[in-house]
Structure formats: C-alpha cells, structure tokens
Amino acid sequence: MSRREFEAPARLVRALGHAPDAAREDAAGWPAKVPDLVEEVTARLGLSVERVQLPGGRSSVVVLVRRPDGTPAALKLAPPGAHPEREAAALAHWDGHGACLLLDASVPGALLLERLQPDVTLRSLPEAKALLEAAGTVRRLWVEPPAEHGFAYVAERTEAPAAAMATVDDEIRPLATAALDARAELLAEPAEQLLLHGEFHQGKVLAGERTHWLAVGPVPVVGERAYELARPALDRLDDLVASSSGASTARRRVGRLADSLDVDRDRLRGWTLFRAVDDALVSLREGRRSRAELLLEFAAWL
Template sequence: MAFEPPQRLVRALGELPRTAQDTQWLERLPELAKEALERREVEAQRVLAPGGRSSLVVLVRYADGTPAALKLAPPGARPDRELAALAHWGGFGAVRVLDSRHHEDDGAILLERLQADVSLRSLPEAKALLEACGTLRRLWVRPPAGHPFETVTERTAVQSEALRSAPPETRALVDTALDLRSQLVAHPPEELLLHGNFRQGKVLAGERAPWLTVGPDPLVGERAYDLARLVRDRLEDQVAASAGAAGARRRVNKLADSLEVDRERLRGWTVFRAVESGVRALSAGRRRDAELLLEFAAWL
C-alpha cells in the first residue's frame, strides 16, 4: 500500500513555518508509516482521504479483525501533547488511545476507530451545537500535574507577534484584536485543559459513545478561548444567512449562556481568533477564507 501524504496535508503544512525536522518527516512519511504499522503489529486497510490538515491517518486492523486508526503527525504538531491530553481524558468525550507504548519511538498514535465520514456537521445546526456543547463539558477538566501543555497566554503571544506584521488593510482589525487579547490575558479566570481546535468537524460518531472528539491541539486556559472557534463554525452559512452583526452576536450570547461562559470574554476571544486565522489565510493566499473571517470579526 502507498502511504503518500494527501495533498490537503501537503498544502496545509506548506502554510506553516517549516522546520528541518518537519520537512524530513514529510519526506520520510511513507517509510515512517510502514515502520509504525510493523511496530504495532497492525495491518493497513487504507489511507483516510482527503484526511486532515495536520496529519496522516491510516485505517488499520489488528490480527483478530479489530478496527483502529493510526495517526502520524509531524514533530512540530507536538503529537506528544495530543497523546497526553487524550490519555488524561481517558476516552471521556474523546477518542481513546489504544497503545501508547511505542509513541516515543515514532510519534504515531494508535486510536480507536470512529466514523471519519460522520461528524457533527452532518446534523442540523441546532442539534450539532447542542451535541458540541455537551462534548466540551466533558473535556474541560483540570490538567494533570506537571503537564506539558502551553498556556493560552503563551500561544497567543506567539500569534500576536505574527499579527504585528499583518498587511496594512487589516491594521484596524488587528489592532482591535491585539487590544482585546491584552485585556483578556491580564486576568485569566481559570486554568483548564482545552481542546485548542474544537469545532463540529472534530467530533465524530463512534460505537462506544455517540460522539467523540478527535484532533486536539491542547493547551491550558479559560473555556472562552476554546469555545471561540465553535462560534464561527459553518461560517459560510452564517454569512449567507444575512443576519450580519446581530446574528453573530446572538450566536456568541447563545453559546456563552449554554456553557456558562462570560459573554464579553467569549466575544473578545472570538474576535482575536478570527482575525488571527484570517490574517494567516491571507498570507497563505486563501483570500476568500480570509475575507469571510475578517468580515465575521468586524461584525463582533
């Protein structure tokens, strides 16, 4: 079986700052995948395509026919942190790790098999948001002692530095986002383990539980930061609905109230994360995505 990385993964990695380590990982990916399979004594069935933007996922099975999924991510994606978060959640609201013994050898993670083609995005919007909120409640727990995760303050500090060199046409929104971020990190209200990249597409149907989250980019901080990415989910649909600023604010308020999160803190983090994503999309040449994100941020 060929283990060539899907083009979606290649394009996504090309948008990120590349390290020599990550470049080498991408070049050696077919070889690394074969080694990881042999090490865990599982057989490949097929590569998941189009797959994710940050990893290669191979659907596999044990000798007894038990299905599983093998995930390989570049070192820069810190798969060790993903493993630590999934292990801490222990399958409660999240995909379960099946074997972590060999992780330090190759960075790959063997996971229980979920239905990759059935996410919360397959549900009507109201039902999807209800299930998403229920999943987030399970994930927001105290981090383990001596955890390896960065904080919201640390991650957004790096992002803020990148924003300072944003194109002039985004300057007003960028300045607003940076001001909001400064106010938000000055007095963080809580320190919980966060998914870091939570949205409807990251919650898949399973057999052990109806819905389980995958693909965390974990960090420690306040719930409003984690919820902010969900606010702009199905963004094209939101823009097409023509509800504009009023609709965006209603969505913020509804999600904040559902999870007992401060409305203004959620609004602030939603603006910051939308602007940061929009500027990054602009620099990668994804102008349509950038325009949607920046328009949404302006509404708030």
C-alpha cells in the same frame, strides 16, 4: 496496497509548505517519507492497513488499520514539530471521556487511536442540533489538568499569533489592533485554568460506537472555557456570512454559545475576535484568501 495509496493528503502537503517556523523545510519534506513510515509503524505494532483517510487534515496523516486481534483502529502519523506526545498526554488524561481513546503511543511520531466513524462529523447535523451536541461533548473535556503537566497556557499559545498581528498591513490593521487589545484585556483578568482541547470545532467531533460523539485531534492548552468556545463560534462561517442578517446572527451565536455553557459573553466575544483574525492571517499565508475574507468580515461584526 500500493505505495501511492500511502501518500499524504494534498491539503496536508499544502499546509506544511506554508509552515511559519524554522522547521518548515523538514515539515515540507515529511510527506515524501509517509509510505516508509506507514510500513515501519504498522510492522512494529502488528497492524494491517485498510486505507488512508481522505481528504485528511492539515496536520497529520490518518491511516485506518486493524490490530492483530482484528479490532479496528486509526493510526495517526504526525510531521516534525507537531508534538504528538502532547496530544497523547491529553487523551490519556481524558481516558475516553469526551474524546477518542489512546490505544498506543509507544512509537515516536505515531498514535494508535480508537476508530470512530471518520466520515461522520457534527457538521452532518442541522446547525442547532450540532451546536447542542458540540456543547455536550466539549463540556466533558473541561477538567483540571494533570499535575506537573507540560501543556502550554493560553497566554503562551497566543504569543506568536499576537506577534503576527502586530506586523499586518494597513488594510487589516484596525481589526488586528482590536484583536490585540482584546487579548491584552482578557489576559490581564484572572481566569480559570482548565485543560482544553485547543482546536475544538464541529469537524473535530466524530460519531462513535461506545458513545454518540467523541472529540479527536486535540492541540491541548490550559486556560479558560471562553478561549475554547471561540472556535465553535466560527463554525459554518460560509452560511453565516451569506445570511442577510449575518452580523446580528453572529452576535446571537456568540451569546447562545456563552449562555449554553455558562461562559461570560464579553470574554467569549473577545477571544472569538482574536481567533478569527488569527485564523484569517493563517489562511492568507496558506493562499486561502476567500476563507480569510470571510473570517475578517465575521471579526468586523463583533
């Protein structure tokens, strides 16, 4: 296999180039190191390479590999600042219940994971069925966090997005202000503190062999279930916005999600508003203006 086949996916390269932190230069230069990293890590773990998973995500490179005994696996390589050790800690705590199994985390910056079906996500199902399966999967992840964990809490996770919302231009300011008000109100009320996936949506749930559907790619955080469900509420946004009854459909979706998992509707609406505006600002930074406009339209419906 040629070195070119080890190159980082284009969407990851674009995302790293728009990283909003001090590590941007290191992160943006990381894709050029991927071929050497693949060779180094696979040699250390005795893996044989099949192919890089494309199109890939915006936060890592996933290489489909086989272990020395021929067992299929997935090797995930994370760029600087991605904190794969936190993902490893969450996966180890779940131990395969609702999420893929962690097979090896001995090499810094790399995770060896259970191989799922990378091209089959919940988005391949009709929407009603996908929402049902998503609810069943995410419910299994909501457990007490391990003692003395190092995961961020929702209040900490949302600090940087809140700071970004406070500096938006006049066009977005009304929605940003509403999102900030919602966050402040939600954080002022006592809430459950469970281990959450952090970035759960239909594209993060893959078909598996030992069970039908398993989550991948957690960015673990400790907080309430309503924060977690805000991301699934934004799934298939293109179809929702294109609907002639988009506003009422959006509100019904939030209500169905809340009711299916016994979550307070108002808290889910508030976190969905906040996360929609946050995602819109990220999309604008990355040059995905059409996506940002969809998110802001959705946010306005809430």
